[in-house]
Amino acid sequence: MSWLSSVRNALSGIVPGAKSQNPDTLWHKCKGCGTMVFTKELEENLHVCPTCDHHERIGPGERFAQLLDEGSAEVLVQPRSTEDPLKFRDSKRYADRLKTARADTGEQDAFVNAKGTIDGRRVVVGVQDFAFMGGSMGQAVGEAFIQGVEAAIETRAPYVVFTASGGARMQEGILSLMQMPRSTVAIQMLHDAGLPYVVVLTDPTSGGVMAAYAMLGDVHIAEPKATLAFTGRRVIESTIREKLPEDFQTSEYYLEHGMIDMVVHRKELRATLGTVIGYLCGERAAA
Known part of the structure; x- marks a missing residue:
């Protein structure tokens, strides 16, 4: 033994x-x-x-518990969308992959919103769950993102999004890529309403998500040593035929080159978000 x-x-x-x-x-x-x-x-x-x-990596439940004031969290019902619109099949049917992911995570899809408060200030938080098919962005993720924006506008609260994704969901083809402009328009709706959009980049965030709502925040925060990329390291090296720095595509590299605003340890994240929301919203965010 x-x-x-x-x-x-x-x-x-x-x-x-x-x-x-x-x-x-x-x-x-x-x-x-x-x-x-x-x-x-x-x-x-x-x-x-x-x-x-x-x-x-952690999921929506852990995020909400760590961030939102005790007893304030109200998880929003995930919006429904057309399932398996292309009747896609690779080594398995897409419908079967969805069933497995739902059974494993207990969620309808890879993006979950909740309303609540941080240090007494109203906020809507959206969390992308990498455990659900790699956090891939399909129609359901796009619908949930827009749901979060609408909830933020309705409650006059900032929208804070935690990204974690391998990119667009290939099983939905062009329909998944359409979520990029849809989310961009939704973010503009937030700006038109005078509300801030804060992004917290977590490991990993890549592909179409990185090219869309992950990099359109008013403030960008990242967790330490998170992998952040649009395309893979090996693809870039083979294209430019050069060796990239060891810390390339990490939170710290992005901070050093001015692409994000700060790298924050998870233990300090709640306090940091409370401070940022206070600066951006002032009394407007008070519950």
């Missing part, structure tokens, strides 16, 4: 409810340094590795 198995067996006898847990839920292997971390310890540390500070 390995030392790891011994620890797990010991814990099952001293931790209430631990016997119902399995090794996959009790421990988490950090994707940054490979350290095995207790899942509970990781959750208490906002899903940031206590050893190397690697920021793990």
